[in-house]
Amino acid sequence: MSLSETKQKKCICAGLLAHVDAGKTTLSEAMLYVSGNLKKLGRVDHQDAFLDTYHLERERGITIFSKQAILEREHMRLMLLDTPGHVDFSTEMERTLQVLDYAILVISGSAGVQGHTETLWKLLEQYRIPTFVFINKMDLDTADYDTVLAQLKSRLSDSCVDFSFDRDAAQRDEEAAMCDESLMEAFLEEGVLTQEQLRHAVVHRQIFPCFFGSALKLEGVEEFLDGIQAYTVDPVYPKEFGAKVYKISRDPQGNRLTWMKITGGGLKVKTVLTNAGLSVQEEDVWEDKVDQIRLYSGEKYQMTDSVPAGSVCAVTGLKRTQPGDALGLEPVSIEPILSPVLTYQLILPEGTDVPSTLRSIKQLEEEDPQLHIIWNERLQEIHIQLMGEIQLEILKSMIAERFGLDVSFGEGHVVYKETITAPVEGVGHFEPLRHYAEVHLLLEPLERGAGLEFDTVCSEDKLDRNWQRLILTHLAEREHLGVLTGSPITDMRITLLSGKAHAKHTEGGDFRQATYRAIRQGLMKAQSMLLEPWYAFRLEVPQEFIGRAMTDIPARGGTFDPPETDGTYSVLTGTAPVSSMRD
Numbered sequence: 001m002s003l004s005e006t007k008q009k010k011c012i013c014a015g016l017l018a019h020v021d022a023g024k025t026t027l028s029e030a031m032l033y034v035s036g037n038l039k040k041l042g043r044v045d046h047q048d049a050f051l052d053t054y055h056l057e058r059e060r061g062i063t064i065f066s067k068q069a070i071l072e073r074e075h076m077r078l079m080l081l082d083t084p085g086h087v088d089f090s091t092e093m094e095r096t097l098q099v100l101d102y103a104i105l106v107i108s109g110s111a112g113v114q115g116h117t118e119t120l121w122k123l124l125e126q127y128r129i130p131t132f133v134f135i136n137k138m139d140l141d142t143a144d145y146d147t148v149l150a151q152l153k154s155r156l157s158d159s160c161v162d163f164s165f166d167r168d169a170a171q172r173d174e175e176a177a178m179c180d181e182s183l184m185e186a187f188l189e190e191g192v193l194t195q196e197q198l199r200h201a202v203v204h205r206q207i208f209p210c211f212f213g214s215a216l217k218l219e220g221v222e223e224f225l226d227g228i229q230a231y232t233v234d235p236v237y238p239k240e241f242g243a244k245v246y247k248i249s250r251d252p253q254g255n256r257l258t259w260m261k262i263t264g265g266g267l268k269v270k271t272v273l274t275n276a277g278l279s280v281q282e283e284d285v286w287e288d289k290v291d292q293i294r295l296y297s298g299e300k301y302q303m304t305d306s307v308p309a310g311s312v313c314a315v316t317g318l319k320r321t322q323p324g325d326a327l328g329l330e331p332v333s334i335e336p337i338l339s340p341v342l343t344y345q346l347i348l349p350e351g352t353d354v355p356s357t358l359r360s361i362k363q364l365e366e367e368d369p370q371l372h373i374i375w376n377e378r379l380q381e382i383h384i385q386l387m388g389e390i391q392l393e394i395l396k397s398m399i400a401e402r403f404g405l406d407v408s409f410g411e412g413h414v415v416y417k418e419t420i421t422a423p424v425e426g427v428g429h430f431e432p433l434r435h436y437a438e439v440h441l442l443l444e445p446l447e448r449g450a451g452l453e454f455d456t457v458c459s460e461d462k463l464d465r466n467w468q469r470l471i472l473t474h475l476a477e478r479e480h481l482g483v484l485t486g487s488p489i490t491d492m493r494i495t496l497l498s499g500k501a502h503a504k505h506t507e508g509g510d511f512r513q514a515t516y517r518a519i520r521q522g523l524m525k526a527q528s529m530l531l532e533p534w535y536a537f538r539l540e541v542p543q544e545f546i547g548r549a550m551t552d553i554p555a556r557g558g559t560f561d562p563p564e565t566d567g568t569y570s571v572l573t574g575t576a577p578v579s580s581m582r583d
Helices: 005-006 024-034 055-060 086-095 113-124 146-156 168-175 181-190 197-204 223-229 354-367 389-403 464-478 508-527 543-555
Strands: 012-019 067-072 075-081 102-108 132-138 161-164 208-212 244-252 255-262 267-269 273-276 288-291 292-297 302-305 306-307 312-316 326-328 342-347 373-376 382-386 416-418 424-430 439-443 451-457 492-501 528-531 534-542 563-564 568-578
Touching: 012 024, 012 086, 012 113, 012 223, 024 102, 024 132, 067 292, 075 223, 086 113, 086 197, 102 113, 113 146, 132 146, 132 223, 146 208, 161 168, 161 424, 168 181, 181 197, 197 223, 197 563, 208 223, 208 288, 244 354, 255 326, 255 354, 288 424, 288 451, 292 306, 354 373, 354 382, 382 389, 416 439, 424 508, 439 508, 439 568, 464 492, 464 508, 492 508, 534 543, 543 568
Parallel strands: 012 075, 012 102, 102 132, 132 208, 161 208, 451 492
Antiparallel strands: 067 075, 244 255, 244 326, 255 312, 267 306, 273 288, 292 302, 292 312, 342 382, 373 382, 416 528, 424 439, 439 492, 534 568, 563 568
């Protein structure tokens, strides 16, 4: 399809999200099939689903990597991004959120709103993504319309409104009007709501249209696509180039693919892209030429010379891009909210060349930055941070396939972090023969979850601007370890107060040593605190087991709110340390 043809259609990028086993991949299959984009309907349980392209996805029946499919209708081009539903792969899902125009949240009609569904809802709220809800598996005897709709309103939002096409339009408009004052005013004046008013309310997250059906039996899927077409707004993009990188992968030939959403202008083959102009240090600036632009649908792709704004594509030729990179006019991405809480030692086969293996498997960290592949100098071990056991199994398989190594993992440990409780100044000197550098840093505690911030208030009369920028680079370039348990530091602001250089003897590497020493000296003087990760949990158990659960949770150091009843189940919500709740 040519550039001009694409522009005549509404072009929407929508992501499918769900708790595992809600039928998300089955819905994407059904949407592609009923719109004529798939000739044969695959099934997850038959291991032939169009978007489950990796063999472990087919064997396990779960989505591990986000995938793209292009769905063409007469007046709409829908770029579907199928994301992982299992909590172990939620960081892959979260990176995809940053490029979505709309989200499609899939909920099982028989299971209702589940624990991970609420996590997804909070993320969609955080990223301000307009959301359509498809309640799947309504053909099952255990699925009850009234129960599910009540759960949507009580546990997600009062603004979830049934938009099914067989509903009375006046009743739908009345419910929608209750969600927003301006809608209520319009409804009281006219007695109806226009499609334009409803579209506006959807895109501003004032209402969340809900549709009911069965993806497996193709019930309600056509109506759902009609609903997306009717109640979405074609995004308007600036004329200047912008792009957001959300994923790095490699094709079967080993070519590095940078997946991006074009958020302004357009992109042509042979364009030189750079991250210059953003808040990066000079030595981190790169320039690379776009060799190919690929539009993927499942495993297959077509190459194109150019793509307009709004497109999601994979690009070859870029060597230093990372998930979260913002190019051109695009603002810098926010840091992911979800992060791993477990770390495992990677045990290599005897006789393996450790340095070259470490370099190779760092490729996997490029593809999933949340893995945090770390060389522990003190223990002389490779450590990897993960979300859970299933991710561990997938990683073992990927290392065997990609690098021919049969690795194993040590016992998992909880990822602790360290911070400080009061401001402290650290000073670092580096002064061997013919070298000199001095750095003064202020370390201040921040609120929980703030991460690390770096700043400078140093006068350029005291220290040249280039040296200051170099010190800030050294602060950000590595994980600095605390002094209590050697865990990474977090939740503090580190500010450069002052520094000294020698006109003749100072080199760049001198400031690296002085910076590291200033942090260490400050931490040695500070009152440090160990931070332990906790889970927020929702536990659903049959009512006869609620007493046992209420005994077990305090025994594991957890707390919970008074139990609630949800049908035949009792529900406990609370918090508990990861260390005692892991299994």
